[in-house]
Amino acid sequence: MCGNFETVLVTGASGFIGANVVRQLLAEGHRVHVILRSGTLPWRLADVGARQLTVHPADLNDSATVRRAFRAAQPKVVLHLATHGAYESQAEGRAILQTNIVGSYNLLQICAENEVRLFVNAGSSSEYGFQPEPMHEEMKLTPNSFYAVAKAAQTHLCALFAQRTAMAVACFRLFSVYGPWEEPTRLIPTMVRRARAGLPLEMVDPGIARDFVYVQDVVAALVDFPRLMDLRGEIINLGTGVETTLAEVVATVKELLDSSSEVRWAAMAPRHWDSRHWVADPTRAVQRLGWVPRCTFRQGLARMARWMQTTGDQYGTEALARAA
Numbered sequence: 074m075c076g077n078f079e080t081v082l083v084t085g086a087s088g089f090i091g092a093n094v095v096r097q098l099l100a101e102g103h104r105v106h107v108i109l110r111s112g113t114l115p116w117r118l119a120d121v122g123a124r125q126l127t128v129h130p131a132d133l134n135d136s137a138t139v140r141r142a143f144r145a146a147q148p149k150v151v152l153h154l155a156t157h158g159a160y161e162s163q164a165e166g167r168a169i170l171q172t173n174i175v176g177s178y179n180l181l182q183i184c185a186e187n188e189v190r191l192f193v194n195a196g197s198s199s200e201y202g203f204q205p206e207p208m209h210e211e212m213k214l215t216p217n218s219f220y221a222v223a224k225a226a227q228t229h230l231c232a233l234f235a236q237r238t239a240m241a242v243a244c245f246r247l248f249s250v251y252g253p254w255e256e257p258t259r260l261i262p263t264m265v266r267r268a269r270a271g272l273p274l275e276m277v278d279p280g281i282a283r284d285f286v287y288v289q290d291v292v293a294a295l296v297d298f299p300r301l302m303d304l305r306g307e308i309i310n311l312g313t314g315v316e317t318t319l320a321e322v323v324a325t326v327k328e329l330l331d332s333s334s335e336v337r338w339a340a341m342a343p344r345h346w347d348s349r350h351w352v353a354d355p356t357r358a359v360q361r362l363g364w365v366p367r368c369t370f371r372q373g374l375a376r377m378a379r380w381m382q383t384t385g386d387q388y389g390t391e392a393l394a395r396a397a
Contacts, residue, residue, distance in 0.1 A: 156172070
């Protein structure tokens, strides 16, 4: 059924992408183990039964707890999705560097000690910094935040372990992922929620652009273990190659939801990561993995809106309020 990949360990399983990955792995029949830090609120996994999922309390910065988790799980594949610094509330530089660099080093070292066959790392398009052209894996990095620097270092660590061990290592750089279980305060769920209620859409500059990629397309690449076994630290972009401006996002949301919401441009202050050019060159993903995103932005947004309607547009907000 799953070949030699039955037992999989996931870090960051309580996060947006992690929760989607866990569900896909369970659907494919894998035995799934997850590492969760003490105090984590796994509200995204509340509907996943305890019999399906084995949870190990551990902190990536504490090697002893991670080693205990590995002794219990004995995973053949590790998906490293845990991160810190992706949200405005996670701005403290030391914590960002500690989690993404030292924590990743600890995890990689323990994977090597335990003869893990495949290590899959989720990096970020922020590693590239601002670029005037489509971002490709060989271009010079110009990271411009603690988070971007930390994720770039994490990618280099993965490549080094790929050279020095027998592990297959896949290093992905994710662009603007959206979809079910996304943080409810992020752009897409906020816009859907407010547009459906007829509330004003408060935005930054309409020309700000992103490469939006639907989460299930990303998950398909992350769990394609037979193909990933051929990788030895190669970096692969997961983006659509299509640049979408906020003006286009707003127009699509309003049309799909038949919303009369007022749009207030420049009501929000610009963020340091905003750019008018942000798009992936996905050529390597096509060539190395045969990966092509199936969802256009319009299709993915329609799926997200339907999922939110079914789940409840206020999904996750109560859990986030308790955590604040």
